[in-house]
Amino acid sequence: MNAVGAGLERGWIEFRHRITSPWELWGELWPWVIALVVMYTLRGKTVPGTDFSLGAQAVPGILGVIVVYTGLLGLSLALTTEREDGTLLRMKAVPNGMLGYVVGKVVSRTGVTIACVILMLVPSVLVFDGLAVGRASTWVTFVWVLALGLLALVPLGAVIGAVSSGMQSIGLVSVPVMALLAISGIFYPITALPEWVQTIAQIFPVYWLGLGMRSALLPDALATAEIGDSWRHAETVGVLGAWAVLGFLIAPVVLRRMTRRATGTTVKQAKVATDSA
Template structure:
């Protein structure tokens, strides 16, 4: 077995251990999902509001988007926070001393955060299925589509979280990322059909994975008749797979490089300076 393969295997094992530890603490997991459960409740209150030009409920149309948005925050931003914290306390610096340690570290964090995010999504889907009877939760095809979109979404977004965590210098500075992320969510059709926005805004939204993640979630959970509210009146499955796949390939090729460069810049002195500043 090559050194790189050994690092990947160690990363998978470490990620599984971290995931089991997190799932063993229900209180920690609940902190990941309660804002989105509240959001689902708000959408239930809007269930009688209709998407303009259709008979579809705005509340129902937004639920899959909320599920997708929780993946962005729990997965992408959660991983960014973990990496920034580990850099501040010297964990990533210690990984640098191990052959291919950065690769193993990256794999472990992707595995653990992907598992946590998937668990959070399932917790959100349960009350959603109870509140919105029109969600396609009784269809095998819908579940297969949903699982595929979740996997692709995790592969497309988690490396972005790793890059963000590597680029930003402190946990506090991560707050600056929230503004552009919120802006992307606003123009990505999560709470309102993207077709209601000007065409140039629609093009910007379609560049990033947030829109395609939401579209894929809607195609899995909503009746096919609701595709009329989407661009071209279609769920565009092939385009969804293509765009998310491209983001995944770019992310997994680029994120380990960024992490290695960040680790090379780290030292015991910088960790100490970070601890002193935090104190």
């Protein structure tokens, strides 16, 4: 319990530092600001076959991408960086230090992700017409989808950071993540893709996160563009919940194995490799 308490405090300190530092905050937000500008230029165009704004239709997708990149890839990058600079080795020397470290990282990255989502959602609501923000069910659905999405993706970020051999490998990991985003219907209806691609996309949590976000923020009439003409809330809960359970079962095992391999020699070798690169 002491380790968990220390981790919660560490996570809050890290989150507060990032959110109150202009440079740190801008580093988290600039890709999404660009995305918001692009969506704004599309506000006059409509989804084919409807009078609904194409820019507004893209808002849930952007919010889903924020969760994937900030929560999943952000945590994996942090773990890889701090393994190479010796932070993990220092945590390993403290009783229950790894437990506190992991709790802190999950708290800080979750906080940053939620902050980025809110900072993008507020101007989107003000700029785009048609988003279903006036009903209570919108916010109930949005909260549970965001919570389940974070629970499903953040542990995967920890696993990726643990198994990555170095900073260069994180760049390689982003390639399949981008491919997964491309086939998951984040920016356009997945029903336009071949059925075998739809089947693959539905295995992973990214598709269900995007579907849940769309179900919360878009009018119910747009569900006709989805598989089965439905938002499929029960399936969303089931798949995201299953990935969350799997992630929390695997992540501690992988992290323990990673810390066993962390030594002063490996940290020095990683630093030399980084400096030479």
